[in-house]
Amino acid sequence: MSTTDESRRQSPLDDVARWLDDRLRLAEGTQRYWRKAFPAHWSFLIGEVALFSLVVLLFTGTFLAFFYVPDTRLVVYDGPYVPLQGQEISAAFDSTLRLSFEVRGGLVMRQIHHWAALVFVAAITVHMLRVFFTGAFRRPRELNWVVGVILLLLAFGAGFTGYSLPDDLLSGTGLRIGYSVLLGIPFVGPLIGFIALGGEYPGTDVLGRLHILHVMLLPAGLIGLVGAHLAILVRQKHTQKPSKKATNTNVVGEPLFPNQTLTSLALFAFTIAVLAMLGGLFEINPVWLYGPYEPFQVFAPAQPDWYMGWLEGLLRLWPNWEFTILGLTIPSTLLPGVILPGLIFTVVGAWPWIDARWITKDHEEHHLLQRPRDVPVRTGIGVGGFVFLLSIFIAGGNDVLASNTATGLQTISAILRVGTIVVPLLIGWIAYRIAKGLKENEAAAARATRSEPASGAQQ
Amino acid sequence: MAASDRRPPRTPAGGRTKADQWREQRKREDRAARWAAVSFLVAIVASLALFVVYISGGQAQLEGLTLFIAFGAVGVGLAIWVRVIVGPEEIVEDRYPMRSEDADRDAFEELYQSTMGEVTVGGRRRFLLRLLTGAGLSLGLALLIPIRSLGPGPRNELFRTEWGEGVRVVDEEGEPLRPEDISPDQVVTVFPEGATGSADSQAVLVGLRKDVPTDLRQPTVEGIVVYSKICTHAGCPVGLYRAAVGELLCPCHQSTFGVYDGAEVLSGPAGRPLPQLPIEVDREGYLVAISDFRVPVGPSFWNLTRGDGA
Structure with missing residues (x-):
């Protein structure tokens, strides 16, 4: 077989590559990264799912942007959706309906976009849990952890501005709540609220502003920071699970080409496939059923997109503590709506430093991953914190719970108020005990094998 | 085929010769290649179906379904390709501490001191640097002003x-x-x-x-x-x-x-x-x-x- 002749056969691609290299001196750099090692573990692919969801979001979002009109001026609906025919609705809501019912492929694009947003935040969250519980955020990766936390915040922002755009009854209610929480910030709240909306609620400019945030500023931030996230990753190389081969001074894994490239492409295709299936077959945010936004209308039960659920739950569960000292009123939304979320994000963002300073007391550079049992205190706090977020997320659906369990709303809320404090503490403590037990058993087993060197040598 | 050649020879087990194993491996790869080919064919058919759905007026469920099949099939084909035909491969890369070598750090610090010395004329014009920083900060503050244009401040609207x-x-x-x-x-x-x-x-x-x-x-x-x-x-x-x-x-x-x-x-x-x-x-x-x-x-x-x- 004359494989050598075949492989030297010229292809147009070779010519392009040579042409580019003649001008850009690419061979050296490409060679170095062509075989970059990617540790092969499924949990390393979760972040990629987030990345691919973002790509889907950018493409479907661009399509939607060609049709969406960020305008609250009223028009008379004359489209094919019978229940709303002849009704005065905003141009924004009208364009969303047109996109859903009249633009060919519009509905599937809109639904894929919405599903992709949900999956995007979900993948970021799971990726973050993986990084947290394996200690992958430790030095030298503190910076990339912070970039990741900011990415999560931007994803929240992009999600909230996005689902506020259609100007339907649900999104308008969400905006109203957001504005009210802003309004409650001492001294500057009313000013911030007025500046955000261009005047007193509902303002005149809010859709235009949300639109420019949603299609320009937030995506620019997301793309820029994802770029930084990946650049830092390449610079610092991957972490890896310790093994006989994998040490703190090497990276053991599959090469970028062909293995990782094909794996990632397959994952990309699967991500698009699942999002297309969700977008095609599972209705999401049917704004025509909610109807256009009227400030005096509302429907129940009303839940925001899932990633807002924990904020919603905090607002619902927080006691009605509102007081006025020396003429300064502290609204009952200030703590659960502003201070507590701010505190949670600050602690999460500062976690690498908290972890190094108070938990592991370890400021060295690490490239090997830990198991949850290796640092029981971190695992306990992480599990407890996660269960806390989960329980206030559940509280975001207290009305649904109440109607589905035929229990009174007040009873449910009372249970949840106690539960969100007690259950996370309990489960966090159990997680800590389990991790500690596993760690101690291992240490004991290791001591036992060390103390029997003779039998070890015979094996 | 190239992939199987690249792999290190395995030790014979169960009385089979290396040639037997090689033949089995070849068979497995051929089978996988057939499945990958089928997957890509399915993707082509599903994409064409999407065209048909779209041209004949569009239908959200069918669009989603054909897209799902097309991309899912591409994914399956690629997964078979990388898992079976290419097969696992492990490489080891060296890693160095993130901190620069001391010599590099020192060299850069020296370079920085000497070039900054040129800028501040041996440190005697350092006040220029401070004033420039001040100008930059003030300008930064001034650039925040347009934000205030976004809305009127609250007067009595919240009370009326x-x-x-x-x-x-x-x-x-x-x-x-x-x-x-x-x-x-x-x-x-x-x-x-x-x-x-x-x-x-x-x-x-x-x-x-x-x-x-x-x-x-x-x-x-x-x-x-x-x-x-x-x-x-x-x-x-x-x-x-x-x-x-x-x-x-x-x-x-x-x-x-x-x-x-x-x-x-x-x-x-x-x-x-x-x-x-x-x-x-x-x-x-x-x-x-x-x-x-x-x-x-x-x-x-x-x-x-x-x-x-x-």
């Missing part, structure tokens, strides 16, 4: 609504209401005449039962009470009325307000009662407001109790 002395109470259609139109337990969303649909003036009128004692804060017409419809918690319309217990319920965060007790908060996160609109009946027999709400409506804010200074 469209209600006022003698303003008629109208329903969603703009029709004025008479007390005799209202029956017990009836709930009507009302507005000041001429401001139907207003976000901050929206109010809820409730017909009261005669046999329940009331404890209200403002003068009202017998058998009727009007409260601001904006929840004092986070501003949602207080849209539900549980007539049996006389409670207005906000569907957003489930604050409940006692209609017979001056909209006192009975449960939930709201921090203060719904403001009550003082009402009376005018000479023509229609419901009118005696004045605007006497406290600000809607979610609380920091200078709520200070008034608007007017």
Whole structure:
């Protein structure tokens, strides 16, 4: 077989590559990264799912942007959706309906976009849990952890501005709540609220502003920071699970080409496939059923997109503590709506430093991953914190719970108020005990094998 | 085939020769290649089907389904390709500590000192650097000013609504209401005449039962009470009325307000009662407001109790 002749056969691609290299001196750099090692573990692919969801979001979002009109001026609906025919609705809501019912492929694009947003935040969250519980955020990766936390915040922002755009009854209610929480910030709240909306609620400019945030500023931030996230990753190389081969001074894994490239492409295709299936077959945010936004209308039960659920739950569960000292009123939304979320994000963002300073007391550079049992205190706090977020997320659906369990709303809320404090503490403590037990058993087993060197040598 | 050649030879096991294993491996790869080919063919067919669906008018479910099959099949084909045909491969890369070598650090520090020395003329013109920093910071602050253009500051908007002395109470259609139109337990969303649909003036009128004692804060017409419809918690319309217990319920965060007790908060996160609109009946027999709400409506804010200074 004359494989050598075949492989030297010229292809147009070779010519392009040579042409580019003649001008850009690419061979050296490409060679170095062509075989970059990617540790092969499924949990390393979760972040990629987030990345691919973002790509889907950018493409479907661009399509939607060609049709969406960020305008609250009223028009008379004359489209094919019978229940709303002849009704005065905003141009924004009208364009969303047109996109859903009249633009060919519009509905599937809109639904894929919405599903992709949900999956995007979900993948970021799971990726973050993986990084947290394996200690992958430790030095030298503190910076990339912070970039990741900011990415999560931007994803929240992009999600909230996005689902506020259609100007339907649900999104308008969400905006109203957001504005009210802003309004409650001492001294500057009313000013911030007025500046955000261009005047007193509902303002005149809010859709235009949300639109420019949603299609320009937030995506620019997301793309820029994802770029930084990946650049830092390449610079610092991957972490890896310790093994006989994998040490703190090497990276053991599959090469970028062909293995990782094909794996990632397959994952990309699967991500698009699942999002297309969700977008095609599972209705999401049917704004025509909610109807256009009227400030005096509302429907129940009303839940925001899932990633807002924990904020919603905090607002619902927080006691009605509102007081006025020396003429300064502290609204009952200030703590659960502003201070507590701010505190949670600050602690999460500062976690690498908290972890190094108070938990592991370890400021060295690490490239090997830990198991949850290796640092029981971190695992306990992480599990407890996660269960806390989960329980206030559940509280975001207290009305649904109440109607589905035929229990009174007040009873449910009372249970949840106690539960969100007690259950996370309990489960966090159990997680800590389990991790500690596993760690101690291992240490004991290791001591036992060390103390029997003779039998070890015979094996 | 190239992949199997690259792999290190395995030790013979179970009496099979290396040649046998090699043949088996080849067979496995051929089989995998066939499946990958089938997958890519399915992707082609599904993509063509998507074209057909689209050209014949489009249908959301079929579009999603064909896209799912097309991309899913590409994914399956690629996965077979990388897992079976290419096969696993492990490489080891070296890693170095992130910190630069001491020599590099020192060299750069020297370079920095000497070039900064040139800029500040041996440190004697350092004040220029400080002033430039100051100029940069001031300019940065100045560039924040356009943000202020985004909206007017609050004046008295948060303290005022469209209600006022003698303003008629109208329903969603703009029709004025008479007390005799209202029956017990009836709930009507009302507005000041001429401001139907207003976000901050929206109010809820409730017909009261005669046999329940009331404890209200403002003068009202017998058998009727009007409260601001904006929840004092986070501003949602207080849209539900549980007539049996006389409670207005906000569907957003489930604050409940006692209609017979001056909209006192009975449960939930709201921090203060719904403001009550003082009402009376005018000479023509229609419901009118005696004045605007006497406290600000809607979610609380920091200078709520200070008034608007007017």
